[in-house]
Amino acid sequence: MLEIVQSGGWLMLPILICSLVAMAIVGERFWTLRRGRLAPEGLVGRVQTSLKKASPDKAMLQQLASDSPLGRILATGLANAGQGRDIMKESIEEVASQVVHDLERFLNTLGTVAAITPMLGLLGTVVGMIDVFSAIMLHGAGDAALLAGGISKALITTAAGLSVAIPAMFFHRFFVRRVEEITVAMEQQAIYLVDMMHGDRVEVPQVSKGSKA
Numbered sequence: 001m002l003e004i005v006q007s008g009g010w011l012m013l014p015i016l017i018c019s020l021v022a023m024a025i026v027g028e029r030f031w032t033l034r035r036g037r038l039a040p041e042g043l044v045g046r047v048q049t050s051l052k053k054a055s056p057d058k059a060m061l062q063q064l065a066s067d068s069p070l071g072r073i074l075a076t077g078l079a080n081a082g083q084g085r086d087i088m089k090e091s092i093e094e095v096a097s098q099v100v101h102d103l104e105r106f107l108n109t110l111g112t113v114a115a116i117t118p119m120l121g122l123l124g125t126v127v128g129m130i131d132v133f134s135a136i137m138l139h140g141a142g143d144a145a146l147l148a149g150g151i152s153k154a155l156i157t158t159a160a161g162l163s164v165a166i167p168a169m170f171f172h173r174f175f176v177r178r179v180e181e182i183t184v185a186m187e188q189q190a191i192y193l194v195d196m197m198h199g200d201r202v203e204v205p206q207v208s209k210g211s212k213a
Contacts (some may be wrong), residue, residue, distance in 0.1 A: 005114050009119055009124060009127065009153070009157065011121075011124035011127065012124070012125060012156075012157060013106065013121050014120055014158060015117055015121065015124075015157065015160045015161055015164060015195070016160075018056050018113045018117050018120070018164055019117075019163075019164045020118065021109065021113055022110060022113045022114075022164060022168045023054045024124025024166075024168070024170075025106045025107075025109060025113075026028070026110070026171045028106065029107070029110075029171075029175050032103075032105075033103065033175060033178050033182065035178065035182060035185075037068060038068060038103070038182050038186075039068065039069070039070040039079050039182055039185050039186050039189070040068055040070065040071075041072070041132070042066070043067070043070055043074070043189070044074070044189045044192055046194060047064065047074055047193070048196060055060060056078045056079075056081075061075045061078060061079055064078070064136065068098045069102070069186070070186050070189060070190075072095060072099065073092055073095050073096050073099060073186060074090075074188050074189070074190065074193055076091050076092060076094075076095040076187070076198070077089075077091060077092045077190060077193055079091070079191070079193060081197045081198075085194060085198045086199075088194055088197065089194055091182045092190050092194070094141055096183075096186065096187070096190065099186070100179070103179045103182065104176075104179055106173060107175055107176060107179070109203075110168055110171065110175070111129075111168075111169075111172045112173055113164065113165075113168045114165050114168035114169040115165075117161040117162075117164040117165040117168065118156065118162055118165045119154075119160075119161070120160045120161050121157045121158040121160055121161020121162060122157075122158060122161070122205065123157070124154070124156070124157025124160075124161070125154045125155055125157055125158045126154075127154075128155070128156075129153075129154050130159070131153075131154070132151055132154060133144075152203060
């Protein structure tokens with residue numbers, strides 16, 4: 001493996017650095033973008049139960065805000081619930097934009113890695129082919145082994161660049177989709193809270209199986 005890297009030339013170094021950056025981002029994003037950490041299931045229900053027992057105070061809002069990013073959004077909404085529906089929605093949208101920005105952290109870098117590594121590989125191939133033609137000018141085209149070795153060396157960087165770019169592109173799309181799904185889930189729960197606080201959300205009573213119409 002080390003021989004292959006060395007034979008690829010100096011352009012293998014930035015490709016290897018890009019691969020390390022991509023692996024670090026993928027690992028960090030897998031750890032950070034966990035749905036249970038960002039938008040715990042049943043959080044709005046627990047908030048609703050707490051509100052039935054007592055009005056939200058400073059301690060409750062601080063605890064809710066430290067619970068998760070969704071809790072931070074809900075806590076901001078509850079803190080501004082007394083200012084009217086519009087102010088409550090605006091405060092939620094402001095905090096939500098900050099949360100979404102945090103969720104998208106490093107994704108642009110991962111997309112950049114996916115875009116530039118094939119170009120680095122192609123550049124390495126072009127440089128390698130220049131060396132091959134230089135060798136042909138010096139030694140002629142009669143040595144097939146020399147030509148095959150030079151062309152093989154030139155193509156190593158292209159293969160390395162694609163090997164980094166393909167998984168980087170896949171995980172970039174994967175994490176963008178996950179951020180979108182989590183954002184929609186947070187938005188739905190925040191809207192539910194706004195409607196609940198301002199009397200627009202009506203819960204449908206459950207009818208027991210034995211009841212008759």
